[in-house]
Amino acid sequence: MAKQPIITVNNLVKNYGDFAAVKGISFEVYEGEIFGLLGPNGAGKTTTLEIIETLREKTSGDITVDGFNIDTDKDSIKQRIGVQLQAAGYYPNLNLSELIELFAGLYGVDKTPMEMLGKVALTDKAKAKYKDLSGGQKQRFSIATTLINNPRIVFLDEPTTGLDPQARRNLWDLIREIRDQGTTVVITTHYMDEAEVLCDRVAFVDAGHIIGINTPDHFIDELVASGFERKKQVKLANLEDVFINLTGKEWREG
């Protein structure tokens, strides 16, 4: 597959008053990949993401999303992307099926609640309230709302934070499925094991700069080649493998 950029960010700067949150970063996201933005808290990941999602104004720089310029075509971009926000809530007092109906109206598309809930295996929760869902179910529902408009790109901001290992793996499968159906995924995470198995390419962001973009394998090989060695001998399994082995792959609701 030819690597066709679907998002191009060029020299993006964002200042909050005197504080420079993003200091001139540039990168490309290729069509059909899972792209990870990695970095410590406060590095500027969420700010960068929200500017691309048209939720924040940038200070300077050029951004193109699926061929549309962010300065002139915000509405076209909004129609082509799906956005999952960190810690976003949903309209109070409505059940999942009514929330899907609401979002279908907001995006102006005809989708039945069952069709969307089916994509994330939540049809049996159609009459439940969002606040009564488990952490994993909440994240899956959030992802369902991002898929309503058949987006070209979905943005997921720390979707697995706070989930147990089973729910996390379940969500990885869902994210891979979305990618395999041709949707580009941009994701932020604090879990490097997650980025390693999930992302096709990752960018490291620190203090408002991008300090490296490549495949996870490339970064690891590079580090190993430089003579780096883990203090502890790497075994063929880790503790999470033990956890999954002991408690089962079966994902629990609750």
Added chain:
Amino acid sequence: MNPQKYSNTKATLAIAKASFRAILRSPSAVVFTLAFPLIFIVVFANIGGGGVTVDVGVAKTTDTLSPIYQALKSVKVVHLIQDQTTEDMKGNLSKGIIDAVIDIHKNNALPAYTINVQYTKASVEKGNILRSVLSNIYYNINNRTLGGTPPVAEIKETTVSGREYKYIDFILPGQLGFSILSSGVFGTAFVFLSLRLTLVIKRFFATPVRRSSIVLGEALARIAFSLLGALFIILVGHYLFGFTLIHGVVTVLNMLVLSTLGLIIFMGFGFIISGIAKNESTVPPLSNIITMPQFLLSGTFFSVTAFPKWLQAISNVLPLTHLNNAMRKVAFEGAGLADVTHQLLILLIWFVIVYAVAIKTFKWE
């Protein structure tokens, strides 16, 4: 990608539908819009004409044996005063301590009786009540003596204004105003603050929806809910407590139009509060600053004219006072919207002020 063109109307209606569902499931909205006003109506309707009496001075020259006088005596709302001197009556009338002075003469020619009524500008509202009561009596007496063929002009007059003024006619429009006030202020403030704090609005912004659709959708839902509530209150009042609706459906429609206008203004206060409030616990005190004075001073329970002059001056500034006045004129006096332009104009001024502030203070995120 999306073959059909994006529809703002569709988005607005989707928000309105979602919001309407949410309001129906929110206990506080139902309690404030329906339960409280109905409880007050039931309580006060059963207390009877406890609040409103029209004090009418009876001139010394009055023929107290006349059927008109006897009929007047049997009207509960009217309190006839005979133990004051002519001088005292004159003074009290100008101060509004008594609401009118009546003098009934028997004539030797037709018409058999002449009723001289002196009203006072100090008590226009109660003067109107007496005017209605008198024309009602006038109509009944004419009807009886002329054997069902009264003069055409008199029939017209009496069908417009001749009726008994019941306490429900006073209390119900006030409770309607109260219902609209609390729904508009509390409801709007809570909804927009919580949508902002829980990032629901931020998530909306990631969709192609316009800001105007969000505000309009929410407003439509609240108006629809409040009008259903108002209709329910009016119907309960009419069928269970005999609330007067002069022109039937037309009067109800006029009242609903007034309710909508009032609601739009009170929602403006809600927008302001949602912008100022830092969290949900600051909403009730801020809302109470807006609603309590109007609840007490705008003629919800007591006629504004019962207050001392300095307090009346405050009352006459508040928007709910004018909404209540307009509502009573429409409901009881059978006025059309064109007859309450004075009240509507003051409400328009409030609209401009409130939304000028709301635009400055409202926060999206």
